[in-house]
Amino acid sequence: MxxxxxxxxxxxxxxxxxxxxxxxxxxxxxxxxxxxxxxxxxxxxxxxxxxxxxxxxxxxxxxxxxxxxxxxxxxxxxxxxxxxxxxxxxxxxxxxxxxxxxxxxxxxxxxxTLAPSHRAIPLNELQERINTRQQVPFSVWDGKVRMSVAGYQDKLLVQWDHGQIFLANGSLASTHILKPEPLSPKMPFMVANEHFCMQLMRRISLRRYAQNWVAVNEIVRVPAPVLLIRRFDRTPAPQGVARHHIIDACQALDMNADAKYERNFGNGKDVQHIRDGVSFARLLAVRERLEVPAVGVQKLVFWVISTLLLGNSDAHGKNISFYMRQAGLEVAELYDLVSMVQYDPTSLEHDLAMAFGDEFSLNGIGVHALADFCVRCGIPRTFFARELAAVCTLAGEQAKEQALDGVYQGGERDFVRGIAALVEARAKALLTLATEIPKFRSNAF
Incomplete structure (x- = not known):
């Protein structure tokens, strides 16, 4: 056996x-x-x-x-x-x-017993592999399929050492995730999009909480842009790389990967009422398993607010993770933060992965939906309103600054300026709603 x-x-x-x-x-x-x-x-x-x-x-x-x-x-x-x-x-x-x-x-x-070895990937080889992904899948290197973390975008697990990229083999562990632009022309400038969104939320978390709550990332040009994300489940150790156990929200809730969207049967008119997938209420219910509930809830609320600010309609149950420790769960650094509403709604879904109250449309979210969200999730409305106002104030200040980052080139500059304009408009609207959220009584829902 x-x-x-x-x-x-x-x-x-x-x-x-x-x-x-x-x-x-x-x-x-x-x-x-x-x-x-x-x-x-x-x-x-x-x-x-x-x-x-x-x-x-x-x-x-x-x-x-x-x-x-x-x-x-x-x-x-x-x-x-x-x-x-x-x-x-x-x-x-x-x-x-x-x-x-x-x-x-x-x-x-x-x-x-696994012999440690690594194999360098010169930038010219990486560029060739990016160009030929239609013919040779990006997860196949040296005739071998390499493990990829969950998600639909092309990704490659690599070691990054002083500007050099390596494939880790045997007992060695990867340290970074490499993500090129998607093959689909429906999602242009995705590398700049994700970099902008993650850097913006990093700026905000540092100013609001004096901590970085977002995965560290940078754009590397080979010359095609790729997003290089430092794995937060890996840290340097005397014997190489220490691995840290993390689980995503689907695992934390004992749910199928297919249930990562709240509308687990899709958005069709005949099935959109079925909402047995990961929801904000189910996600916030993990507070009883958190090592430090107050901090964990604050981190989860920060992620929720990022969805509202960025228009990240694909913020689903596999895009939030937890460190799993003996004493309980700790919310991990945020990742996969993107502004999906920048893209054509006829090609890519703009309805939110999780509803605020009963509202899945970003533009349909008003004060009632936000107050309803608080009641369903067991979050004090005064607390949520305070966090929303603080984060939105910082977003309005920091979005334009991040768009001026010299890392962006060519058409990326106009693209991230468009995201910054969206964030500024969303922040202004949400600030107005924040003052009204505490006025609702719980019996209004």
């Missing part, structure tokens, strides 16, 4: 064993006895505790959320000749380096 079992490691420590019963297609997870005694131990998720066995369905959902999405998953499936429904085989194929701390290895392999 060892063919249907994988050892799970966090760094060099054995966490436990994942097994599949092939006939019933059911999963089981067993934590290692030595892991249970370690002072730095952690459960894989709040729903996979060390104190009791988890259901096969919960284990499956956790694993499914580790896998890449879209074309990256299609490529892995085709190259390995594994059906996309075969979660165990895909984790076995791709699981040497996942998001967070975990490695999934076949019996007989350990992190110590």
């Amino acid at each position: 060892n063919d249907y079992a994988l050892h799970i490691y966090a760094g060099f420590a054995l966490v436990g064993t994942l097994t599949l019963e092939p006939q019933a297609n059911t999963f089981a997870l067993t934590y290692d006895a030595a892991w249970r005694k370690r002072p730095d131990r952690f459960a894989l998720s709040p729903h996979l505790p060390m104190s009791a066995p988890a259901s096969s369905a919960t284990i499956r959902r956790f694993l499914e959320n580790l896998l890449p999405e879209g074309r990256a998953l299609d490529v892995a499936s085709v190259y390995a000749n594994i059906p996309k429904s075969n979660i165990f085989a895909l984790v076995r194929f791709l699981g040497q380096e996942t998001t967070g701390a975990l490695s999934f290895l076949p019996f007989g392999q350990t992190p110590q």
Whole structure:
């Protein structure tokens, strides 16, 4: 049965064993006895505790959320000749380096037995691979499919060392995520878009909270622009790179990856009333699992406000993550912050991934929807109004400054100026609404 079992490691420590019963297609997870005694131990998720066995369905959902999405998953499936429904085989194929701390290895392999090696990627080779993505998928290098973190955009996990890019192999871990412009012409200047949005929210978090709550990133030109994002689940360590365990909101809530949007059946008129996916109310319910609830709620509210300011209609349940520790969850740095409303609404969805009250349209959100959001999420309206006003005031001050950043070139300059203008207008409108939110009584909903 060892063919249907994988050892799970966090760094060099054995966490436990994942097994599949092939006939019933059911999963089981067993934590290692030595892991249970370690002072730095952690459960894989709040729903996979060390104190009791988890259901096969919960284990499956956790694993499914580790896998890449879209074309990256299609490529892995085709190259390995594994059906996309075969979660165990895909984790076995791709699981040497996942998001967070975990490695999934076949019996007989350990992190110590994997020879560490890295392979340099010259910028001219990277440019060629960016140009030929239609012919050779970006996740395939040296004839091998490399693990990609969840999401639909092309991404490559790399090591970045003093301006040089490397593929990490064996026991080595990646340190950065590299994202080129999307292949689709429907999303021009996405690198500048994401950089602007993340840098703007970074500016605001530093001024409001004296902390950076956004993933560190920069634009690298090869010469095509790519966004280089420092992985917050990786930090330098004496023996190389330390991995930190994180889970996304779908895993924190024990929900399928398909439920990352609140309208889990889509926006069609006949199904738009079905709202069993990740919502703001479900997301804020994790406060009971937070290590420091007050700070965690403040971070989540900051992310919520970024959606309102930027027009990030794709802020879904896989675009917010948590550090998983023995003492509880901590909201991780924000990532995938983009202004989706910059693009043609006939090509890309502008309805929000999660509603404010019952309102999914950004332009339809008024004071009633915001007050309703507070009631449903159990957030004091005075607190939300105060945070909204403070963040919007800073956004109005900082958006134009960020648009003047010399990193932007050519058409990127006009594009980010357009985002800045949107943010300034949104901030002004939201500031007006903020003063009205506390006036609603809870029995109005």
